[in-house]
Amino acid sequence: xxxxxxxxxxxxxxxxxxxxxxxxxxxxxxxxxxxxxxxxxxxxxxxxxxxxxxxxxxxxxxxxxxxxxxxxxxxxxxxxxxxxxxxxxxxxxxxxxxxxxxxxxxxxxxxxxxxxxxxxxxxxxxxxxxxxxxxxxxxxxxxxxxxxxxxxxxxxxxxxxxxxxxxxxxxxxxxxxxxxxxxxxxxxxxxxxxxxxxxxxxxxxxxxxxxxxxxxxxxxxxxxxxxxxxxxxxxxxxx
Numbered sequence: 001x002x003x004x005x006x007x008x009x010x011x012x013x014x015x016x017x018x019x020x021x022x023x024x025x026x027x028x029x030x031x032x033x034x035x036x037x038x039x040x041x042x043x044x045x046x047x048x049x050x051x052x053x054x055x056x057x058x059x060x061x062x063x064x065x066x067x068x069x070x071x072x073x074x075x076x077x078x079x080x081x082x083x084x085x086x087x088x089x090x091x092x093x094x095x096x097x098x099x100x101x102x103x104x105x106x107x108x109x110x111x112x113x114x115x116x117x118x119x120x121x122x123x124x125x126x127x128x129x130x131x132x133x134x135x136x137x138x139x140x141x142x143x144x145x146x147x148x149x150x151x152x153x154x155x156x157x158x159x160x161x162x163x164x165x166x167x168x169x170x171x172x173x174x175x176x177x178x179x180x181x182x183x184x185x186x187x188x189x190x191x192x193x194x195x196x197x198x199x200x201x202x203x204x205x206x207x208x209x210x211x212x213x214x215x216x217x218x219x220x221x222x223x224x225x226x227x228x229x230x231x232x233x234x235x236x237x238x239x
Contacts (some may be wrong), residue, residue, distance in 0.1 A: 004151055027149055029126075030125060030126045030128075031089060032046060032047050032048050032125075033046055033126075033128070041185050041186060041187055041188065042156075042188065043183070043185050044182075044183075045182065045183050046180070046181070046182040046184070047182075048087045048098055048180055048182075049087065049088050049089070049091050049095075049169060049179055049180070050085055050101055050166075050180050051083050051086050051087075052175065053174065053175045054174055054176075060084050060086065061083040061084075061085065062081070062082055063081050064080055064193050065080040075110060075113050076107040077108070077109065077110050077111065078106075078107060080105075080106045080107075080193060081106070082104045083102065083103060083104065083105070083119070084100060084101075084102050087099040087121065089178075091179075096120060096125070097122060098123055098125040099121055099123040099124050099125065100122050101119050101121050102120050103118050103119030103120055104118055105117045105118070105119070105139070112140065112143045114140055114141070115140075115141050116137070116139075117137060117138075117148060118135075119134070120134050121133050121134075123181075127156070130154075130155050131155025132149050132153055132157065133150050133152070133153035133154075133156060133157045133184055134150065134152045134153060134160075135148050135150055135151075137149040138153045144168075145167050145168050147163050147164070147165055147166075148166060149162075149164075149186060150162040156186070157186060160184045160185070161186075162182065163182075163183055164180055165172060165180070165182075166180055166184045
């Protein structure tokens, strides 16, 4: 009997450990998104390409202001550029459009190519359509890899925090293609109501939201059933 009780206790411990593990969440077969949901937070990883087009027949970036001596500066210090840049799934501009980056960047370094970025990355694909996150910080444009803070967002990214890792993919006088790997954390489980807007939900009993995306909860239906069996056996054994 003592050995049986020990096995029951071990089984209960394993169950509790397994049920508390973070699990991946389906993001609707979107190649550029990975999502992990825990009881306390939703962590989303995005991988896409940013196209800053300065010349040609259809530029997406335009200089809107500059200092008196900007043209004499080796770093274009004082120049401010407004952008409406496409975000794509692959480096090719003709690949799937997943969003747009709208905002501005200013040349803030006198001796190095340093940009201050203030941009809203608005997404257009899948369950993320209508959601956005905001980047605010310094971008050392000539560094092989740079990290930029994420300070907020809307939709599925309300009250977001995180960071974006940017790496230049290709650069020429008329355009730059930049790889972005973004990690965003939001408190609570994020769901998508039927009206298409998003909300943070603490409902532990819901396992499918209206978009068809599985929401990982701390105790799903199968876990509850296993837990009930273990408790019943434990109670009957007199442990």
